[in-house]
Amino acid sequence: MSKKENTITPPADTMEKEYTTLNLGPTHPATHGIFQNVLKMDGEIIHDAVPTLGYIHRAFEKLAERRPYAQITPITDRLNYCSSPINNMGWHMTVEKLIKAEIPKRAEYMRVIVMELSRIADHIICNTIIGQDTGATTGFLYLFQWREHIYDIFESICGARLTTNICRIGGFDVEWTKVTWDRIHAFIKDFPAALNEFNKLLMRNKIFMDRTVDCGPISGERALEYSFTGPNLRAAGIDYDVRVATPYSSYQDFDFKIPVGTSGDTYDRFTVRNEEMWQSLEIIKQAIKNLPTGPVHADIPDFFLPPKQEVYNNMEALIYHFKIVMGETDVPKGEVYHCVEGGNGELGFYLISDGGRTPFRLHFRRPCFIYYQAYPEMIKGGLLSDAILTMSSMNVIAGELDA
Amino acid sequence: MSKEILDKVNEKLKIQFPDLQMEAELLYDFPVFTVDHNKVHDVLKFLKEDTDLNFHFLTDLTAMQTADEKQLGVIYHLHNMPKNMRVRVKTFVDISKPEIPTATDLWVGANWMERESYDFYGVRFKGHPNLTRILNVDEMDIFPLRKEYPLEDQVREDKEDKLFGR
Numbered sequence: 001m002s003k004k005e006n007t008i009t010p011p012a013d014t015m016e017k018e019y020t021t022l023n024l025g026p027t028h029p030a031t032h033g034i035f036q037n038v039l040k041m042d043g044e045i046i047h048d049a050v051p052t053l054g055y056i057h058r059a060f061e062k063l064a065e066r067r068p069y070a071q072i073t074p075i076t077d078r079l080n081y082c083s084s085p086i087n088n089m090g091w092h093m094t095v096e097k098l099i100k101a102e103i104p105k106r107a108e109y110m111r112v113i114v115m116e117l118s119r120i121a122d123h124i125i126c127n128t129i130i131g132q133d134t135g136a137t138t139g140f141l142y143l144f145q146w147r148e149h150i151y152d153i154f155e156s157i158c159g160a161r162l163t164t165n166i167c168r169i170g171g172f173d174v175e176w177t178k179v180t181w182d183r184i185h186a187f188i189k190d191f192p193a194a195l196n197e198f199n200k201l202l203m204r205n206k207i208f209m210d211r212t213v214d215c216g217p218i219s220g221e222r223a224l225e226y227s228f229t230g231p232n233l234r235a236a237g238i239d240y241d242v243r244v245a246t247p248y249s250s251y252q253d254f255d256f257k258i259p260v261g262t263s264g265d266t267y268d269r270f271t272v273r274n275e276e277m278w279q280s281l282e283i284i285k286q287a288i289k290n291l292p293t294g295p296v297h298a299d300i301p302d303f304f305l306p307p308k309q310e311v312y313n314n315m316e317a318l319i320y321h322f323k324i325v326m327g328e329t330d331v332p333k334g335e336v337y338h339c340v341e342g343g344n345g346e347l348g349f350y351l352i353s354d355g356g357r358t359p360f361r362l363h364f365r366r367p368c369f370i371y372y373q374a375y376p377e378m379i380k381g382g383l384l385s386d387a388i389l390t391m392s393s394m395n396v397i398a399g400e401l402d403a
Numbered sequence: 404m405s406k407e408i409l410d411k412v413n414e415k416l417k418i419q420f421p422d423l424q425m426e427a428e429l430l431y432d433f434p435v436f437t438v439d440h441n442k443v444h445d446v447l448k449f450l451k452e453d454t455d456l457n458f459h460f461l462t463d464l465t466a467m468q469t470a471d472e473k474q475l476g477v478i479y480h481l482h483n484m485p486k487n488m489r490v491r492v493k494t495f496v497d498i499s500k501p502e503i504p505t506a507t508d509l510w511v512g513a514n515w516m517e518r519e520s521y522d523f524y525g526v527r528f529k530g531h532p533n534l535t536r537i538l539n540v541d542e543m544d545i546f547p548l549r550k551e552y553p554l555e556d557q558v559r560e561d562k563e564d565k566l567f568g569r
Contacts, residue, residue: 054538061523062547066554097431224484227461227512238484245487335430337463337480337491348463350478354470363465365480373515402538 033398049376057402064362068327077163083122083343090340094349105292107171108250116280122343123273126395170304171297216390217265230345236264242341266393368400409434443494444504461510466520505531523548
């Protein structure tokens with residue numbers, strides 16, 4: 001190109017804007033999971049975004065069609081792996097609803113304790129990672145040890161930390177040991193001080209607020225149109241919580257508040273989750289204080305694996321054991337939808353049974369899958385670094401997104 | 404409570420759509436309405452926009468295949484948050500021509516849920532802005548959750564190797 005040609009520039013209004021295409025992901029350290037975002041960038045401003053998912057799709061719904069009911073629990077673990085006990089219990093409650101099983105109060109209260117502990121674990125991950133993404137690693141490292149304490153509690157209940165498979169259809173397999181109770185007591189005694197310190201670190205931190213206020217906002221109406229639930233909806237100002245709207249597992253017995261935000265931005269999502277951790281602690285305290293006595297599992301021998309000692313010495317128990325392990329127990333025909341308040345929002349199980357040993361059709365309503373489609377709208381016009389923060393504050397978990 | 408919701412919605416729908424073929428039943432705690440696929444969009448629109456019923460929230464949208472493998476079903480779960488009422492609307496289409504009007508004009512969030520249903524069952528939602536596969540690869544030419552594609556089973560001898568990538 002000659003020098004003369006180079007000086008000729010077209011008038012500004014006819015000039016076509018050139019956008020940069022930026023592939024964020026599929027595996028990128030900032031995206032907390034395997035999903036791709038093809039961003040159309042105007043400098044550092046996001047002009048458009050196309051999310052691509054399905055990289056870790058594992059066909060849960062198809063798998064569930066060949067597994068007996070008890071064997072579906074492990075695949076629910078892998079949905080939201082940050083709070084897998086909630087997924088386990090949501091599934092168990094769905095089956096219990098289908099077979100019309102009455103669960104003892106004590107088991108329900110114990111379930112509430114586990115579910116609230118896992119909600120705290122889930123929110124710890126989400127909130128510390130929001131801090132991490134703004135560059136505040138201290139909170140992340142400091143609060144993460146408390147997630148480990150929660151996992152220690154799960155380990156003493158069921159032997160696993162992440163993929164918990166924590167209870168059974170009908171309740172818990174055995175009564176919790178003294179170690180478990182001691183760990184729970186220690187946790188609710190010591191955790192508030194740590195959480196308080198974490199709050200002090202970030203809540204009124206100038207840098208943190210500059211980064212998160214007005215970052216990736218969504219209005220309440222828009223959030224409802226997108227079928228948002230959980231903390232992301234409450235941050236936008238709608239006080240909907242499954243635990244209050246349709247109580248399950250004795251949640252009606254507990255007294256707690258639903259924290260609500262106003263603007264639906266990253267800061268609100270952070271504060272709503274923070275407040276929810278305090279409320280969860282309150283619920284656990286109440287559950288421990290009012291814990292009923294009695295059995296920890298329902299009397300449903302067709303679905304509940306008998307204790308090993310019984311199996312060795314009792315013919316009836318051996319038959320039931322065999323039937324359950326081989327998956328020979330039939331369930332009634334029917335269609336149920338059961339939802340629980342997962343770490344991310346309404347986690348629903350839609351189950352159609354044709355009376356056989358496996359479900360005819362099982363559909364998971366995964367809250368992350370529903371949030372993530374609003375993501376392009378939320379990050380448009382913002383900076384690339386805001387997009388990362390928006391994603392981590394929405395708590396999009398790849399396992400739940402892809403199923 | 405659920406029985407009252409069932410009666411109330413049933414009555415309102417009968418007044419609004421006098422010649423609508425509809426089955427109303429109570430399954431566990433859920434009022435369920437099975438409606439004709441040509442009318443399902445009108446029914447959903449009415450349920451959403453009626454000020455009294457006000458089912459403004461689309462909780463879930465999914466598809467299924469009937470046991471005789473001849474029909475595909477689409478299932479909507481609707482929710483009225485202020486009154487805490489939930490209903491399920493079901494509709495069935497013939498598998499040879501699985502076409503149904505899209506619900507994306509009523510709820511933006513139906514977009515991906517419909518894409519998921521298309522991806523796994525092949526229900527074609529008419530008027531959908533971008534009806535492409537979402538979780539599976541674009542080149543796939545089957546709808547994997549249909550009953551004609553069973554999961555691999557070691558003891559079966561009738562399976563086709565082609566479907567399992569061998």
